[in-house]
Amino acid sequence: MNKQTIKLQRLFDALKSISQYDTPSQVRLSAVPMGLDENEALEMAYENAISEAKAAIYRMRRPAIYELTTQTPASDGKLE
Numbered sequence: 001m002n003k004q005t006i007k008l009q010r011l012f013d014a015l016k017s018i019s020q021y022d023t024p025s026q027v028r029l030s031a032v033p034m035g036l037d038e039n040e041a042l043e044m045a046y047e048n049a050i051s052e053a054k055a056a057i058y059r060m061r062r063p064a065i066y067e068l069t070t071q072t073p074a075s076d077g078k079l080e
Contacts, residue, residue, distance in 0.1 A: 007060060014056030018049050 022030065024042060031041030 011056050011060075014052055018052055021045060021049060 022045065024045075027041050027045050028038045031038050034041070036044075
């Protein structure tokens with residue numbers, strides 16, 4: 001596997017994991033049995049999602065616009 005494939009798989013895995021997080025109402029309901037305040041549980045869930053997203057894009061650069069299209073850049077930098 002090349003580096004690009006590994007990066008894309010890492011991004012996909014992170015997005016899939018984040019999409020499976022509990023909804024805010026589910027977090028609120030599960031906070032009480034764990035002995036947490038509802039707001040504290042929501043804050044922790046938010047921080048987990050942010051840290052997982054940051055880990056997924058660590059050391060990645062934003063792709064250039066011509067890499068996202070099938071067109072190639074012209075000599076003056078504009079897409080043809």
